[in-house]
Amino acid sequence: MNNGYFDWAATSFMSEAACDAYRNAASAYPGNPSSLHKLGSQASTFLNACRSTVAALLHISPDTVFFTAGGTESNSIAILSRLWRKSPGKIIFSNLEHDSVLQHRRILEEHGFAVLSLTSKKGYADLDHLDTLLDEQVDLVCLLLAQNVLGTVQDVASAVALVRAHERRTGKRIHVHCDAVQALGKVSFDLASLGVDSAAFSAHKFQGPRGVGVLYCRPNSIEALSRGGGQESGLRPGTEHIAGIAAMTEAMSELFRNFDERMLHVHKLRRFFEDSWREHPVIVQLSPYSNENSRIVDSIVTISLPCLPSEVAMRILSDRGLYVSSGSACSNNAKKKSSRLFQDFGFNAHVAGGAIRISFGPTTTIEECAMLVQALQDIAKQYGTTVKRG
Amino acid sequence: MDYTLYLVRLGEISLKGLNRDFFEGKLKTNIKTKLHPYHSRIAKQKGRLFVYVEDQAPDTLVREALSSSFGIVGFSKAIQCEKDFETIKSEAMRLVDETWKIDQVRSFKVETRRADKTFPMKSYDISAELGHLILERYHTLSVDVHHPDRILYVEIRDSAYLYTDDESGPGGLPVGTAGxxxxxxxxxxxxxxxxxxxxxxxxxxxxxxxxxxxxxxxxxxxxxxxxxxxxxxxxxxxxxxxxxxxxxxxxxxxxxxxxxxxxxxxxxxxxxxxxxxxxxxxxxxxxxxxxxxxxxxxxxxxxxxxxxxxxxxxxxxxxxxxxxxxxxxxxxxxxxxxxxxxxxxxxxxxxxxxxxxxxxxxxxxxxxxxxxxxxxxxxxxxxxxxxxx
Missing domain, CATH: 3.40.50.620 (HUPs)
Structure with missing residues (x-):
């Protein structure tokens, strides 16, 4: 399928199997899982079967799987649960987090929490800095697994080890939450051995439907703010989105059915891209290059055409039927977050302003990648010289 | 077809000399354009436009059209009735009932202009009679001729015209008159x-x-x-x-x-x-x-x-x-x-x-x-x- 789509990190297209699962479940399980009659109990049984499947795929216990409305909601439930605490403490967010984590800063601060920023070096959270931030007042640490712009994979297990060592010294428990939305299906990891207390997943990032996700956490370790009929053990009250959950379960099953094969395919595409611009005079790769030791998601690579604001390059590519994500706006005063991120990374403002995220998936073909490379080279050739940056 | 009447006050235009027809004509066209597809007729009288709008037209649309038409200083919904005092009384009460929010009004006055001097009552008498009627109906109101909360206007011309609110227009000159x-x-x-x-x-x-x-x-x-x-x-x-x-x-x-x-x-x-x-x-x-x-x-x-x-x-x-x-x-x-x-x-x-x-x-x-x-x-x-x- 040559659809020129290179924005998989924003969303992926729902797979045929997931669409089928959605339609089938929608008609096969019309009842409300909370209803006590036959239709209700059929829906409830099916829902729990989905839960067991998801749990098995993630190698965790079914009673730690809670269905939500997506990654943002999963993050929100975990973070906002801290508001129940009688004495607010400190909360640590890495500066690599997605807005669905970072944007909680204001409400937390308004409720008396001190929100600390964990710095990063070249796209990786600085664990030495984490060590200095930890004290007896810290209540929550948020560290994502795969960074959504750079594709860097964080050493969450080591961060958790640091936190646990600290806990042993102070005797005070710290909740570690991991936003794994960009990681699932893109990098191999074992959730249980990461040792986090909670984690967030989103179905539409792995060819499932939008509006469905998972919150992983130990039973009773989190209390949600919203109230309702007690569904999902009260963590996410509201009648369950059975069809969506069915489709997500199917998409996740597909993901792990031939995981290694997919990873290999995506890795080949990554190498193809990197080889095409490694020596290029204009195109700069901002994400780390892929090798045996690099901790990265192969399917997310950010490059820059320093000759053009990324938004302009995005529009030129879009007109050629190639869809990428632009980091920053073509504006005189926009200081977008991603642009800042790249400047933290050590790139100058032009390079940061020309940042383009290319993200792909298992159905992306080498031909599509070749088309994109050709287009990027054309742009570099056309604009690299005629347009001098002001 | 039934029509609702809006009285439109003109500002700077009414100061124009021989060109006045040109300015008024442009304003009429502009208003009609804005009221389209609803039908309207517009008559001119000294310093005023009488805008008759098909009564199917929502009041909000008409007000929106008038409040955004340059050349208009103020406007108000009005009642046109026969020059018969009994009719004037009942129409005046209807207008007050419909348009004044009595619990928010403390004082009022009635202001009458009698262009048609053949009308048997004098302006002052008309105002006094109507004021009396209103006071009888609404005991909480009082008359204040200097700073009233609301004013009931009565004009005796070819017909009798009654109106209350004077919403302000944007002033200026009709679009198109300056090139x-x-x-x-x-x-x-x-x-x-x-x-x-x-x-x-x-x-x-x-x-x-x-x-x-x-x-x-x-x-x-x-x-x-x-x-x-x-x-x-x-x-x-x-x-x-x-x-x-x-x-x-x-x-x-x-x-x-x-x-x-x-x-x-x-x-x-x-x-x-x-x-x-x-x-x-x-x-x-x-x-x-x-x-x-x-x-x-x-x-x-x-x-x-x-x-x-x-x-x-x-x-x-x-x-x-x-x-x-x-x-x-x-x-x-x-x-x-x-x-x-x-x-x-x-x-x-x-x-x-x-x-x-x-x-x-x-x-x-x-x-x-x-x-x-x-x-x-x-x-x-x-x-x-x-x-x-």
Missing amino acids: RGMLMLSGGIDSPVAAYRMAKRGLRMEAVYFHAYPYTSQQAMDKVAALARILSRYCLRIVLHVVPFTDVQLHIKAHSRDEETTLLMRACMMQIATMIAAERDCSAIVTGESLSQVASQTLESIRFTDGMTDLPVFRPLIGMDKEEIITTARLIGTYETSILPYEDCCVIFSPKHPLVKPRLDSIRKSYELLGIERLLKEAVEKTERILCS
Whole structure:
């Protein structure tokens, strides 16, 4: 399928199997899982079967799987649960987090929490800095697994080890939450051995439907703010989105059915891209290059055409039927977050302003990648010289 | 067909001498256009328009049309009835019942004008009788002839006319009475306000927008069209000319010194606007420039860009500061659209240090050296038009 789509990190297209699962479940399980009659109990049984499947795929216990409305909601439930605490403490967010984590800063601060920023070096959270931030007042640490712009994979297990060592010294428990939305299906990891207390997943990032996700956490370790009929053990009250959950379960099953094969395919595409611009005079790769030791998601690579604001390059590519994500706006005063991120990374403002995220998936073909490379080279050739940056 | 009557007060127009028919005629056409598709008849009487609108027309639509028509100082919904005092009494009470929120009114007065002196009662007596009736019905009210909360107006002319509220209109002169101008409309805060100001003096406008795709986005273009649509409320339908400007900008970028690019670009815009103005029978250029607001709006810069057109350039905001401009932008409803984050000029065409005080001879020479006439003509030829209403 040559659809020129290179924005998989924003969303992926729902797979045929997931669409089928959605339609089938929608008609096969019309009842409300909370209803006590036959239709209700059929829906409830099916829902729990989905839960067991998801749990098995993630190698965790079914009673730690809670269905939500997506990654943002999963993050929100975990973070906002801290508001129940009688004495607010400190909360640590890495500066690599997605807005669905970072944007909680204001409400937390308004409720008396001190929100600390964990710095990063070249796209990786600085664990030495984490060590200095930890004290007896810290209540929550948020560290994502795969960074959504750079594709860097964080050493969450080591961060958790640091936190646990600290806990042993102070005797005070710290909740570690991991936003794994960009990681699932893109990098191999074992959730249980990461040792986090909670984690967030989103179905539409792995060819499932939008509006469905998972919150992983130990039973009773989190209390949600919203109230309702007690569904999902009260963590996410509201009648369950059975069809969506069915489709997500199917998409996740597909993901792990031939995981290694997919990873290999995506890795080949990554190498193809990197080889095409490694020596290029204009195109700069901002994400780390892929090798045996690099901790990265192969399917997310950010490059820059320093000759053009990324938004302009995005529009030129879009007109050629190639869809990428632009980091920053073509504006005189926009200081977008991603642009800042790249400047933290050590790139100058032009390079940061020309940042383009290319993200792909298992159905992306080498031909599509070749088309994109050709287009990027054309742009570099056309604009690299005629347009001098002001 | 039944009609609802609105009385419209005219301001400056009523001071006009022999030209008054022209101004009133234009205003009538403008009002009828705005009320379309609802039918309306408009009669003129000294200093007034009597606007009869098909009663199917929603009151909110009529008020919206009248409150945005330049030339109108005030208006009110009115009742026209027979010149018979019994009828006048019952209609007056109906009007008060319907339009006064009695719990919010403490005082009132009745003001009567008797143009028809054959009417048997004198103005004072009419007012007194009606006032008495109202007091009898509503015990909480009192009469205050100096600072009343509400006023009931009674006019005895060819018929009796009764009205209460006088909503204010926007003043000014009817759009179209001052000729036609070409507005340089960007996506910013200022140029829509400039359009409003000029429309208030009766200028009918078309607008020109410089589109530099892919350096500026389709969203920026849509935003300008949205602004033109908002403005059409005051300016009537606006023809928006979208000029493909990318080649011109690239040419300037490649063939001039960085600090001169902004001014040369402004000069090209002025030339193109003038060319389109000639095609479209417009005899003025309108811009949102405000003295010294940015580099291209200093006296020296304006002197240069002014020389790029033989038309008068109206800059109604020249002496206003940003806060005043923003206040008007909020008032006319363009502010929220103007601040949408779609830039109308790409950062690569904005030099870090643009020329602030260009020397006229040297910047003119730079412009001549560009040799850009052919590109400007091409841009005009490829210009597309959007009707915004």
